[in-house]
Amino acid sequence: MSAMVEIDNAMKTYEGGFEALKGVTLSIREGEILALLGPNGAGKTTLISCICGISQPSGGAIRVGGHDVVSDYREARSLVGLVPQEVNLEPFEKVWNTVRFSRGLFGKPRDDAHIEALLKRLSLWDKRDNQIKELSGGMKRRVLIAKALAHDPRVLFLDEPTAGVDVELRRDMWRIVEDMRADGVTIILTTHYIEEAEAIADRIGVISKGELLLVEEKSALMARMGRKELRIELQAPLDAIPESLSDYDLALADEGRALVYSYDTAAERTGIARLIAALAEKGIVLRDVSTRQSSLEEIFVGLVHDGEDAA
Template identity: 65%
Template sequence: MQPVSTRPPLPGEAPAIVSISGLAKTYANGFHALKGVDLQIRKGEIFALLGPNGAGKTTLISIVCGLSRPTAGTVLVDGHDIIGDYRAARTRIGLVPQELATDAFESVWATVSFSRGLFGHPANPARIESILRDLSLWDKRNAKIMTLSGGMKRRVLIAKALAHEPKVLFLDEPTAGVDVELRRDMWKMVRRLRDEGMTIILTTHYIEEAEDMADRIGVINKGELVLVEEKRALMRKLGKKQLTLQLQAPLQALPPALAGYALELADGGNALVYTFDTQGEATGIASLMRALNEQGIDFKDLHSSESSLEDIFVSLVREQA
């Protein structure tokens, strides 16, 4: 298993805006939800936290957002301790929770405006209007929350989280159960917020979203941080590729001379599947082609495929299990 890196930023990298050290959470029944988590989240990045149900994602977010107290460890948000300097730390955080919890009898405008005032910010109608327009809520500004669809309520939660101009935005399963249009609008907005300097931390069950959106990936399982890596580096280091060759004539078995290659017969002996990592791609394929030629094995077609982030995630979780 790959060690989790907690190195300081390299020259040119953004400093950490969320710093988590030795974070642990044990409940009264003895369940260890988090086990000594160390994590540095950089200013202005999109960080995706992946893990199966019960892995500790929501517990981690709840502690960082001041909704739950840790058993041990420290959390700093923009230099402010989430316990010792709670008000300053919490003001810098916007949270979009999984649950659709809003005041059903208030209007959209009143709900979002109240959230801004709750954090001590003066009224700013222009700011609220901008957020509501960005989330396609402007036409619903006077509507009662109880009259909105589930997707619209999710938009209101995002508007509330952004109303007080946070530096860090937590999105806890933000697209669970929402329509494709909202998902597309949301990620367009998230990219723009990142470009404006906001830090985004998201959890998601849609791994293709993390693959598309995130700058870095963290994998948590059974309360432990299994891996933290730049997305591209992760795909390069742990991703696997396959080259499938459709043969001119079927093989009954692999020749002993090919035993050194990660080859499998497929399609009733009519195809060879070669599995390799991305780092040894060029030399490995060239060597295989020479070996096939020496064995007199001809092929009529070939195509390649590569593992997705979901494949990597599943393999990491299985490895830990």
């Protein structure tokens, strides 16, 4: 598959000198769903704004469908649909017009059947003649989605789409994302709900302090998540891990009173039985054992934290 969005060393320094993007390089394949994870202030919205042409990068280059977002703005922009983080609708405008005008803005011919289908799919059809100000927060979000899809974009950006939305809208949203994926639309979403990224993304990127710390296939990341820890409390503390156990991924904890064994849950053998036998052979007496699973959340927090240490 070819690259739909190419981000080459993108930088953004805001007025006042704050560096929100410090050279992000990323290639997004046509038809994939990429989730960008990162804490508040990481630069997710800034990156999306630069790709969508709302904000100009201070350095580097960004292309959408081969069109440079600065020099070839119109072409690049017409390929992109954006569901923004903040609701930015005209309060006195009617739902129908809001969505229809948005299509017109991109120079696409009027297509009332398409707008009707969109509004029906988003459960907005009954509200088509209502003014935006008469809608609930969840419905305004639905209008934002309809608006983003009105001109048949090839790339859809969803910036924190589910922050504070109800279960029903969340479910509708994922149904729409699935439909769009089936149509071959490339989807980039930002979130700080990790389970959400886990559920729908093909690839996961982690961004922190304006830098992309990692981009990885979800399946590879899940395999990494499959690590578990076996904690073995010892009767008598150890000074060091015995030489004969150097094959195992072991660490001493709690001033030698515990051994922590990390193993891969996806592996054919965990090695636990062999390790316990080896400990018994060394005359090491166990007091208690427990296991715990490392989560994507921990991997994520660890990464972001390491990023802070380096800064």
